[in-house]
Amino acid sequence: MADDIIRETSVRRTFAIISHPDAGKTTLTEKLLLFGGAIHVAGAVKSNKIKKTATSDWMDIEKQRGISVATSVMGFNYKGYAINILDTPGHQDFAEDTFRTLTAVDSVIIVVDAAKGVETQTRRLMEVCRMRMTPVIVFVNKMDREGRDPFDILDELEQELHISVRPLTWPINMGARFKGVYNIYEHGLDLFTPSKQTVSERVEIADVNSPEVDRLIGEADAAKLREDLELIEGVYPEFDKEKYLAGEVAPVFFGSALNTFGVKELLDCFVEIAPSPRPVEAVERTVYPQEEGFTGFVFKIHANMDPNHRSCIAFVKICSGKFERNVNYLHVRQGKMMRFAAPTAFMAQKKNVVDEAWPGDIVGLPDTGNFKIGDTLTGGEQLHFKGLPSFSPEMFKYLENADPMKAKQLEKGISQLIDEGVAQLFTNTFNGRKIVGTVGQLQFEVIQYRLLHEYGASCRWEPLSLYKACWIESDDEAALEAFKKRKHQFMAIDKEGRDVFLADSNYVLQMAQSDFPAIRFHFTSEF
Ligand code: G4P
Numbered sequence: 468m469a470d471d472i473i474r475e476t477s478v479r480r481t482f483a484i485i486s487h488p489d490a491g492k493t494t495l496t497e498k499l500l501l502f503g504g505a506i507h508v509a510g511a512v513k514s515n516k517i518k519k520t521a522t523s524d525w526m527d528i529e530k531q532r533g534i535s536v537a538t539s540v541m542g543f544n545y546k547g548y549a550i551n552i553l554d555t556p557g558h559q560d561f562a563e564d565t566f567r568t569l570t571a572v573d574s575v576i577i578v579v580d581a582a583k584g585v586e587t588q589t590r591r592l593m594e595v596c597r598m599r600m601t602p603v604i605v606f607v608n609k610m611d612r613e614g615r616d617p618f619d620i621l622d623e624l625e626q627e628l629h630i631s632v633r634p635l636t637w638p639i640n641m642g643a644r645f646k647g648v649y650n651i652y653e654h655g656l657d658l659f660t661p662s663k664q665t666v667s668e669r670v671e672i673a674d675v676n677s678p679e680v681d682r683l684i685g686e687a688d689a690a691k692l693r694e695d696l697e698l699i700e701g702v703y704p705e706f707d708k709e710k711y712l713a714g715e716v717a718p719v720f721f722g723s724a725l726n727t728f729g730v731k732e733l734l735d736c737f738v739e740i741a742p743s744p745r746p747v748e749a750v751e752r753t754v755y756p757q758e759e760g761f762t763g764f765v766f767k768i769h770a771n772m773d774p775n776h777r778s779c780i781a782f783v784k785i786c787s788g789k790f791e792r793n794v795n796y797l798h799v800r801q802g803k804m805m806r807f808a809a810p811t812a813f814m815a816q817k818k819n820v821v822d823e824a825w826p827g828d829i830v831g832l833p834d835t836g837n838f839k840i841g842d843t844l845t846g847g848e849q850l851h852f853k854g855l856p857s858f859s860p861e862m863f864k865y866l867e868n869a870d871p872m873k874a875k876q877l878e879k880g881i882s883q884l885i886d887e888g889v890a891q892l893f894t895n896t897f898n899g900r901k902i903v904g905t906v907g908q909l910q911f912e913v914i915q916y917r918l919l920h921e922y923g924a925s926c927r928w929e930p931l932s933l934y935k936a937c938w939i940e941s942d943d944e945a946a947l948e949a950f951k952k953r954k955h956q957f958m959a960i961d962k963e964g965r966d967v968f969l970a971d972s973n974y975v976l977q978m979a980q981s982d983f984p985a986i987r988f989h990f991t992s993e994f
Pocket residue numbers: 486487488489490491492493494495514516557608609610611612722723724725726
């Protein structure tokens with residue numbers, strides 16, 4: 468193992484901030500960048516959420532695509548650490564994008580609105596984190612507004628997110644009476660000085676029992692704080708870093724992102740406890756970040772905004788070794804060597820060409836259609852990284868060609884969009900019709916729009932009422948054949964040619980499961 472790889476790996480922190488829309492993800496991201504000196508004024512990071520309008524506005528989608536490439540990865544340095552924040556789309560119709568981004572991070576910060584508590588999207592994203600045993604930290608935001616009692620919030624986090632929690636800061640009052648947070652982790656008191664542009668100063672307090680605390684926050688609040696802290700110590704076990712790293716316990720911070728309050732406490736603790744790049748499972752073996760040989764995988768493909776140039780950026784997460792510009796690497800699926808003259812790294816909102824990158828880093832590779840989501844790059848080894856599952860879609864439509872002269876363009880366009888991970892494509896083996904499955908209505912509109920604007924192909928959607936598409940397999944060949952025969956009208960193949968059962972109702976699915984015990988039904992593509 469080379470020393471430089473060990474050193475560079477140990478200072479890398481690659482994570483995503485996830486939240487329900489409006490909880491404060493964009494604001495928190497911006498404040499973290501302010502601390503890193505990557506930006507200098509608030510308001511520089513644009514929210515990439517598509518505002519919920521009655522009809523989707525194409526300009527909004529196009530803008531979203533433009534903005535999200537700039538803010539897909541935001542790198543900055545802080546206290547000697549190299550931090551990469553991976554952005555996730557705000558709109559729930561892009562949940563699948565978010566799931567895939569979560570495969571490229573080593574930890575996660577969840578933002579929760581103090582008044583709203585745990586909301587639907589947070590719950591779903593947490594399920595993915597749990598599946599992957601990703602360490603999570605929770606930031607309870609908007610303490611400058613009246614919210615719920617902090618103990619109630621902790622209870623809700625435990626119940627709704629199915630994870631133990633451990634507060635590491637504690638709020639002193641909230642809303643108009645919000646005075647600050649006590650830093651349990653570092654035993655200090657941070658007083659609230661609302662400021663949207665600058666960073667709050669910290670008042671050091673060694674002991675919570677000192678009269679200084681009464682003087683600073685008043686006797687009543689000081690007494691309440693001492694009482695709360697006693698309760699915390701009694702109820703929640705000591706913070707255990709190993710349990711956090713194993714994804715079993717989530718440290719909780721309180722603050723106000725908008726007022727830059729409680730953010731530094733979060734960041735200081737984050738760099739200290741959050742994991743550096745972790746080993747990654749490949750089909751063949753476990754890959755350790757400190758290994759000399761370069762390996763990485765494509766977790767996101769971003770199409771170019773300019774329809775006249777069909778080029779994309781493939782986002783590669785480096786899993787091990789050192790990546791270098793103009794060095795030949797093996798594109799494992801295609802079995803060919805490729806070198807990259809202009810790989811880009813993402814510092815704050817700027818894209819720069821880089822000569823080298825390290826485990827945990829994300830490089831953007833300009834591409835003209837060579838890459839698919841999930842592709843592996845290596846120094847020569849035959850490796851296939853796991854962990855980029857497709858989830859069973861929730862909405863389905865038949866794809867029909869609306870312009871017979873453009874059949875080829877449609878074929879090419881849909882195949883590339885599917886490789887980009889925009890949606891999933893199934894072919895019904897009974898009637899040969901193509902079925903597109905998505906997690907949200909918006910994707911159908913995006914596909915139709917992009918097919919027309921980027922490929923000159925017109926498509927039409929025809930309604931299809933399906934409950935779920937699930938991947939099936941069995942050790943019993945005969946049982947599998949019998950199932951496929953019985954359900955022949957409802958069988959399809961996915962883009963890799965795997966068998967998929969199209970269940971039109973929950974009842975049908977349950978009946979199929981009980982009638983065919985030898986068949987395994989999977990709701991993600993990786994099993
Ligand atoms: P998101 O990315 O999670 O969707 O949330 P975002 O940061 O865009 O924040 C959503 C709204 O909540 C914004 O207001 C933002 O200013 C506000 N906000 C974020 N953090 C805090 C906080 O600590 N306290 C309070 N009181 N508000 C906070 P907006 O009116 O929707 O947008 P804007 O016009 O202010 O940008």
